[in-house]
Amino acid sequence: MTVMLHPNKQNPERYRVFDRLLGVQEYFSISKYGPSKAKELAYQRQEELDRKRKMVELRSELGINKIFLEDGSVKGLRRVQRVREGRKDAEFLSIQVTVAPGVQKHREISLMNREFDEAYLLAQKTLLELHEIDRTPEITQGFKEARRLYW
Numbered sequence: 001m002t003v004m005l006h007p008n009k010q011n012p013e014r015y016r017v018f019d020r021l022l023g024v025q026e027y028f029s030i031s032k033y034g035p036s037k038a039k040e041l042a043y044q045r046q047e048e049l050d051r052k053r054k055m056v057e058l059r060s061e062l063g064i065n066k067i068f069l070e071d072g073s074v075k076g077l078r079r080v081q082r083v084r085e086g087r088k089d090a091e092f093l094s095i096q097v098t099v100a101p102g103v104q105k106h107r108e109i110s111l112m113n114r115e116f117d118e119a120y121l122l123a124q125k126t127l128l129e130l131h132e133i134d135r136t137p138e139i140t141q142g143f144k145e146a147r148r149l150y151w
Contacts, residue, residue, distance in 0.1 A: 002018075002046070003016070003017055003046050004018070006027060015030070015038050015039055015042035016042075017042050017049065019053060021056065022053060024049055026045060063133035063134070067127060067128075067131065067133065067139060067142065068142050072142070072145055073149050074149075074150075076095055076097040076127070077095055077123060078093075080093075080094045088112075090110065090112060091112065092108040093108070093109045093119050093120065094108050095107045095108070095123055095127060097130050099130055109123050109126070120150065124143050
């Protein structure tokens with residue numbers, strides 16, 4: 001984020017470096033380091049955090065990280081079973097993803113008239129289209145490993 005005087009600008013006791021995304025909040029005391037050294041240390045730490053933040057943002061923009069969670073499951077994909085009175089039970093692969101801030105897309109793929117593998121492949125294609133990502137060998141491998149979670 002940025003370097004700030006703490007507790008306020010009128011009566012500063014330290015410099016504060018804060019970044020919510022990285023979970024960092026550090027203070028550099030003016031009484032311990034002196035005003036110029038504390039400010040210099042705070043700005044050096046801020047530059048280091050900016051580099052880390054940039055790497056986190058680049059990593060999150062990779063296609064494989066848009067599709068898979070850390071545990072290996074597929075983001076926004078779940079298996080749903082609907083039980084309705086007077087009708088046959090229905091099973092679906094449900095896809096719900098956020099494609100842009102505030103914009104979500106939802107699709108359901110029925111397992112009633114399809115084999116699971118066919119529906120799972122269709123779900124993969126739908127997810128890749130919604131996220132506008134090209135299939136890579138790593139993504140294909142991730143889908144193969146995640147298959148057992150939805151079978």
